[in-house]
Amino acid sequence: MSETRRMSKLFVAALVLGAVGGMAWADCTPEWLNGPVQGLPGTNAAVRATTTWDPDGAGPEPEQLVIGGSFAFAGGVSATYIARWDGTSWQPLGTGMNGDVYALAVYNGALIAGGAFTTAGGDSASGIARWDGTSWKPPGTGMNAYGSVYALTVYNGELIAGGAFTTAGGVSAKYIARWDGTSWQGLGTGANNYVRALTVYDGELIAGGTFTTAGGVSAKYIARWDGTSWQPLGTGMGDSALSGVRALAVYDGGLIAGGYFTTAGGVSAICIARWDGASWQALGTGMGGATYPYVYALSVYNGELIAGGEFPLAGGIRTNFIARWDGASWRGLGTGTLGTGMDYWVYALTIYNGDLIAGGAFSMAGGASANFVARWGCAAPAPCSGDMNCDGRVTLADIDPFVEALSGDSAWTHWPCPWLNADCNGDGLVTFADIDPFVAVIGTTCP
DSSP, X not given: OOHHHHHHHHHHHHHHHHHHTTOOOOOOOOEEOOHHHHSOOOBSSOEEEEEEEOTTTTSSSOOEEEEEESOSEETTEEOSSEEEEOSSXXXXXXXXXXXXXXXXXXXXXXXXXXXSOSEETXXXXXXXXXXXXXXXXXXXXXXXXXXXXXXXXXXXXXXEEEESOSEETTEEOSSEEEEOSSOEEESTTOBSSOEEEEEXXXXXXXXXXXXXXXXXXXXXXXXXXXXXXXXXXXXXXXXXXXXXXXXXXXXXXXXXXXXXXXXXXXXXXXXXXXXXXXXXXXXXXXXXXXXXXXXXXXXEEXXXXXXXXXXXXXXXXXXXXXXXXXXXXXXXXXXXXXXXXXXXXXXXXXXXXTEXXXXXXXXXXXXXXXXXXXXXXXXXXXXXXXXXXXXXXXXXXXXXXXXXXXXXXXXXOSSSXXXXXXXXXXXXXXXXXXXXXXXXXXXXXXX
């Protein structure tokens, strides 16, 4: 970055922060964003994992949405099992994988994918691979054959992988392993069955799955690793041969576990429960409407807990495979029977550009077409002056492209919106005279 551009960016940022320091963003009513302008073009098969990844960290490139799953095409573009959304269209990541992607995470600035594949970018990668922005590389020798990776997270500066494997990098690692950047190691003696979900809560690593012991200690479907040993969380979940924890999240100071179970810590809790550090509690009457109403995904959006899965009902009301918990009750996402939720299961949830992204096996969201991926957020009007990244809003994310426009790059190939969107005073030119009017519209949506 040139010194002139760097100073321009700092100057504009200072003005913006001064203008919006005590200001609340405009309220909006979230909705399912479908269609070619605001929606996300779909895939040709299920989306099983979602995350966000910034290719250049704190650099000028915007954060990207990444999806993984069972698909071969995204938005009509060839993208085998994994794709990235750059704000305008879906793009492949190299030649992708040769099998399903079940988990995504970011570790040391690189994108990590886990799944049932044996190659990534055409090279050997047994269940796990690292994308550095240019090519796929495996961390070590990966997992044993057919040892799928189902969950990824970062804990104490190490990459943690959970799944169906029993070795990682050639060493014993029963269903869970850690990568320190150089080699794989087990976490104690591991678990006695699959690890399907991972998160970090209260400084400890939390694992959920279909196991009943961890480190040789009884731990029914959920356990915590304190850095040295495995410990149970109360008496865990139950009580069926099909029970298990499939999703974990932290919400309102508590640990949330979702999956298929009818009790947590001995109290009734249907498929979802909250751990406060000492005991388990139910979240309302939980999920229902199916023989096995699994919760597969959890996230937090706009101060509410979002759950996705195989359940038609949440809290006794029809929400169609996705629901939100406001701390007291369950509600759907959308209005009316057809406008609420999806027509089939939700497998993955993440937050991108202030919107909730859902992936799954569905073909509709909010009563409209949405092939396997959907977006829930505030509707954005057509692009306008000051909206430099074409998301229909003028926000802090528009500072970088606005500064680029001030630098005189009228070719404008890096950002999707017209160069003259930086002409905020309407004089037909992009100059420093546009800074004040740009600052004035920060925090607004386009007319």
